[in-house]
Amino acid sequence: MPITANNPTRKTWIKTRAKTDFPIQNIPFGVFLTRDDIITIGTRIGDTAIDLGALHQLGYFEGIPLTDDIFLQDSLNDFISDGKKTWRLVRNRIAEIFDEENDRLKNNEEHRKIVLFTLEEIEMQLPVSVGDYTDFYSSIEHATNVGQMFRDPDNALLPNWLHMPVAYHGRSSSIIPSDIPVHRPQGQKLVNGEDQPIFGPSRLVDFELEMAFITTDANLLGEPIPIAEAEDYIFGLVLFNDWSARDIQKWEYVPLGPFLAKNFASSISPWIVTLDALEPYRTASPKPIKEQLPYLQYKGAKSFDINLEVAIKPENLKETVVSKSNFKHMYWNMSQQLAHHTINGCPVNSGDLMGSGTISGPTPDSYGSMLELSWRGEKPVQLKEGGSRKFIDDNDTVIIRGHCEKNGVRIGFGEVSTKLLPVYKK
Template sequence: MPQQSPLEVPEGDPFGPHNLPYGVFSTAREDRRRIGVRIGGHVLDAGAAAAALGSPYAGLLGQPSLNPLLAAGRTAWRDVRRALTAWVTDPGHRPAVEPHLLPLDEVVLHLPYEVADYVDFYASEHHATNVGKIFRPDGDALTPNWKHLPIGYHGRSGTIVVSGTDVVRPSGQRKAPTDPVPVFGPSVKLDIEAEVGFVVGAPSELGRPVPLAGFEDHVFGLFLLNDWSARDIQAWEYVPLGPFLGKSFATSVSAWVTPLEALDAARTAPPARDVPLLPYLDDAGDDRPGGFDLRITVSVNGQEIARPPFASMYWTAAQQLAHMTVNGASLRTGDVFGSGTVSGPRTDQRGSLLELTWNGRDAIELSDGKRTFLEDGDTVTLTAWAPGPDGTRVGLGEVTGRITAAR
């Protein structure tokens, strides 16, 4: 009996030909980095396949980074995706394509793009409300500006790391309300933030804002993101200028970028807005809904602790992009922006330990003991899927990281 082709992906596989996320890989025998496309349990060496087929896209796909493809723009993204879909679905291409498929467990995955700038937002009303209640129990949960603009801050691009990279526990100043003076040492409130990240492809001109309608012209795709947070360091330092050392030590991203086109069936309307928006943020008349129905799962040491729903996010990625450029700030290829912590209305939908434990008041039970915040040796994994065409599921590449002791 002839051996089944790796391109014959089992029905229901979330990484079937309807998905085709992009990454960058090397192998144990050859450390040269190259663009890969995930199909089932295999990775297609996209550049080698393009060359074997005489494709005009061999130059874009034969690179050690996604950046040239990102910079090529929306028309190229669409055409390359159509070509890749044909290569993995047309039996006539199999003799040329199959030699360039490698099992997932035989490749090493790398950060797939060169990060330019990094911006992180605060776009979940449920998360922002919980945080407000924790830190301002006698005041309004939401700040006065929250429903008028997507609140964000500029982060540190140099410490964005690919999934699987260990996270060293950060040290810094911290001061509890009852402490007379600050102390220095490793964070004792190390946390996660379950987020979705977006990567910019086509750049924009300095001084020219990107409107809501320009989102798909500039954003290539999305991925899972964990913005690790040292809550005790952050609480002492963030007034009045905001997050700094409590956030800048590590941000983990998936090794796989799912193109926006793969998520057409996951588009969904954002929650109803109860405050009128200024014109540059007003998406009420948009033809395509700006939200994405992504179902996220958060696990610690292999045990599920939360399922945050991305569909509940108040501010959309298109609004975030419009806001971050409305002052004339330009976009660069490889810019990354994070959604902010994803949390839903239920307790089991909270995307941070800060909320799940109510700032350490209520421990969560794991098979290896109780947790309020992360301990050395803990491994956090985010996974997700979205509705795909014809009842399929689109899988997002996981993002995982293990905490190691402070140095």
């Protein structure tokens, strides 16, 4: 079925700014609370939010097999379970409804009043109920930087790294949408040269520039997903800030991996951009350095050219962009990640979230964490306003943005913006 929603020449009757992340070619999915305190599934064109629950009730999705309440939910999980064919039918239909040539909703003021909202009238929620969250470690630049700092500069990559997309399980319960502030975590830390840990606030709170993909129901217990089919089970992507406390991490993570250093919060952008919308921005992944096992070998371009940036905004001051990276730098792509994740029969369900791992590029201004940008704090990062930073200060806001651009069409993710509050006090 063709993705007619991606038609690059289509124009919409909704007023949009020229450089919006959300032209009619995007049509992302999210969940929001309306001015009437109703929770619904919606999409967005320009700065207009669209209530898909209301559109459906008014009959605009006739002919598409959808249950009556599919959009009147507090998460996208059930809609995502409906599968790729349904996502595509719905997205194609939305493009038609808002096409400037289509008068049906455009000329129906009563319906428009029910369906359309300004961004000020809505409050974005978590778009999915995350069953399981996995974080990969798939940027070779990031793995190399960390290995150089903490292990051996000459053998920065561990032996397994070039053979598999290394990953660990994260915490679903602390995944939060953009604009929810996070408290600086407390925990155990070991001061260099001491052998007794101390307790207190983390002094090395960091962001991690990541993206995450969201899956549909993919397999039953025991059944691997062949790599050629992996993309059938990917609904879309979000921006992802995997907050990290480096001092807590260093003391706790051997031998079972990061735990409290990560599970205090991970922030996502609220609009899921579908894999369909990203289709025009496909690009090749980096060439494998070592031969990969057959279950990880793939054909075609499986990565996506997505420009990413991170800004730090001290309270009441201007922001500074501290990193510019790109999703295409990932050494292991999403198809490889999903094939690896399920090779042992691990079941993947609707609403599962898979983080890419920190996306560092090849140059120092493209590193995806303060740990790398300030090189363990040795090179503070100068901000335009508010001094310099080795890590994140209390009341700083960290903002990640991302977009694709090609042939005059820009498909963006908006942003994930999170303020770091001081330590929690009862």
